[in-house]
Amino acid sequence: MKNLFLLLVLSSFAGSFAQGEKGKILPKEIQIKTALLPVPEADSSDTMVYGYNADGDFVVLREGTSNLVCLSDDPNREGISVSCYSKKLEPFMKRGRELRAQGKDVMEIRKIRGDEVSQGTLDMPKEPSMMYVYYGSDEDYDSSTGDLANGKFRYVIYIPFATTESTGLPDKPHAKGMPWLMDPGTHRAHIMVGPN
Structure with missing residues (x-):
């Protein structure tokens, strides 16, 4: 009985430690x-890189002059996911963050931005604009170095109002890793290329 009690205490401690780690704000570097x-x-x-300060606020961690903007991992979400996108998409992405901060859900955000x-x-870019997403599991992430083992890429190319007819792409993938058009005919139409 004493061993069972000790096991319960240890597993409870381990569970609360793991949960505390996920919400932890990592050093800026x-x-x-x-x-x-x-x-x-x-x-x-x-x-340019956005991330989180010690208070958990979403802030610019580093200014930049390249044509990309990167977002660090959200410490409160399961798994690791970072993304970088064309600066031309920043007004669209920034507006999404503003609406999310106001408590709007995904469908409300889509409608408001579409309107x-x-x-x-x-503004949405008139030409195709790239976004790179890299993601993986918490278990494969080393928070002391910032390295992610076994990460996977997903590529997203925004082409507002493109259709299956204008691109020749299907609206669903027929094979692993093939490009396809998501949300065709809308302001958020984009080519998805998933991991193999």
Whole structure:
């Protein structure tokens, strides 16, 4: 009975430690290193990076002059996921963050941004614009170095209002890793290329 009690106490402690780790704000340098994992090496020294300060606020961690903007991992979400996207997408992405901060859900955000794009008050790039996403599990992430083992890429190319007819792409993938068009005909139409 004493061993069972000890086992319960230890597992309870381990569970609360693991939960505490997930919400932990990592040092700025580690957040930046992790956020830059999807970026081609040539762009890594001058790319703007958003992340979290000690209070958990979403802030600019580093200014940059390249044509990309990177987001560090959200410490409160399961798994590791970082992304970098064309600066031309920043108004669209920033508006999404503002609406999320106001408590809007995914569908409300889509509708509001769609209305704003059609009214001309929110700019979307006229040409294709790239976003790189790199993700993996918490177990494969080393928070002391910012390295992620076994990470996977997902590529997203925004082409607003593109259709299956205008691109020749299907609206669903037919094989692993093949490109396909998500949300065709809308302001957020984009080519998805998933991991193999």
